[in-house]
Amino acid sequence: MGHPLLRRRLLLSLPLAAATAGGLGFYILLERARQGTYNPQTFSNPLVGHRVPDFRLVGIDGKHGFGSSQLIASKKPILLNFFASWCVPCAGEAPYLDVISKSGVDIWGIAYQDKAKALAFYLAKYGDPYTRLATDPTGRTAINFGVYGVPESFLIAPGGIVRWHIAGPLVPPIINEQLRPELQKIA
Amino acid sequence: MTRTFLWALALFGLMFSLSAGMSIASANNTPTTITRDGVTLTMSQERRAEVIGNQLRCLVCQNETVENSQAGLARQFRGIIRRRVVKGWSNRQVIRxxxxxxxxxxxxxxxLIPMTVLLWFSPVIALVVGATVILAGRRRRMKPVPELEPDEQKRLKELLN
Structure with a gap:
């Protein structure tokens, strides 16, 4: 069974190695949390890989909203963005949404539990990157999507299949490392 | 005459208010329905809704149950649970x-699903590993100590003398 002294040294270094590995793993998690690519409170949405749930929502000021049938009928991939005028991280992701929409991706917005006046003010202040806009005053559609807070975004492929989901703001690391590769997979 | 009439009226009034009071009190002592989170349901339905809500996590304040949380989403979940309980859904159906x-x-x-097998059986695994370590250690200790070599015996004698 080898040299006894060497074996003892190996045995003693084992806990040290385990502690080092644990520390390193923890450091990586903290670093990823800082960059915004890891959120310990998030969980995978069971809708990914499945068709969007049925819904039909109105827009603001009598404008047409949209529903699941329009999402399913779209020939282009759509980034569906749940947001609210009262939500601080939504304002934070607004400039990045603008960049995404300018790069040619259609963003459809659903204003979650919002009021028309506050919503108009928000869009005027932070920009309106939305191709289509609908409102979910009761939040029931959001619950059917498994949304538990705003902002949350879903990448929907033609046919209405959810390909990717993020709970939290769309920040550059997430856009570049997750959203862009998923968009390329659809195209 | 008028005095008797007044007495009778007062007595009648007293009896009326007493009986009214008692009926209110008895209604308060044994309520049959309750309104919670915008849904009116019977007490047994409410108890069932609480059992369901206590098994579900509030996703906003993640270590609280849906029943305990003050978050708006949890309140909405409580309403959803109650409306479905009133509709006659089983606990299993609501949870699903x-x-x-x-x-x-x-x-x-x-x-207990394939993804959580390790989680559920980790106590068993830990028990098996621990028992193996203890048994291995005991077996090694029970092994007889080898005899000393002749030169070692000589050195021992030297040390003892």
Missing amino acids: YMVHRYGIFILLKPP
């Missing part, structure tokens, strides 16, 4: 409805 939308993360007690 929530898991369908939010995944097993919404369950405070993780179910």
Whole structure:
């Protein structure tokens, strides 16, 4: 069974190695949390890989909203963005949404539990990157999507299949490392 | 005459208010329905809704149950649960409805599925590993100590003298 002294040294270094590995793993998690690519409170949405749930929502000021049938009928991939005028991280992701929409991706917005006046003010202040806009005053559609807070975004492929989901703001690391590769997979 | 009439009226009034008071009191002592989170339901339905809500995680304040949380989403979940209980859904059906939308993360007690096998059986694994270590150590200790070599015996004698 080898040299006894060497074996003892190996045995003693084992806990040290385990502690080092644990520390390193923890450091990586903290670093990823800082960059915004890891959120310990998030969980995978069971809708990914499945068709969007049925819904039909109105827009603001009598404008047409949209529903699941329009999402399913779209020939282009759509980034569906749940947001609210009262939500601080939504304002934070607004400039990045603008960049995404300018790069040619259609963003459809659903204003979650919002009021028309506050919503108009928000869009005027932070920009309106939305191709289509609908409102979910009761939040029931959001619950059917498994949304538990705003902002949350879903990448929907033609046919209405959810390909990717993020709970939290769309920040550059997430856009570049997750959203862009998923968009390329659809195209 | 008028005095008798007044007495009778007062007595009647007293009896009326007493009986009214008693009926209100008895209604308060044994309520049959309750309104919670915008849904009116019977007491047994409410108890069932509480049992369901206590098994579900509030996704906003993640270590609280849907029943205990003050978050708006939890209040909405309580309404959804109650409306479905009133409709006659079973506890299982309501829980499945929530898991369908939010995944097993919404369950405070993780179910036994392939993904959670390691989690559920880790106590057994730890017990087996621990028992193996203890048994191996005991077996090694029981091994007889080898005899000393002749030169070692000589050195021992030298030391003892």
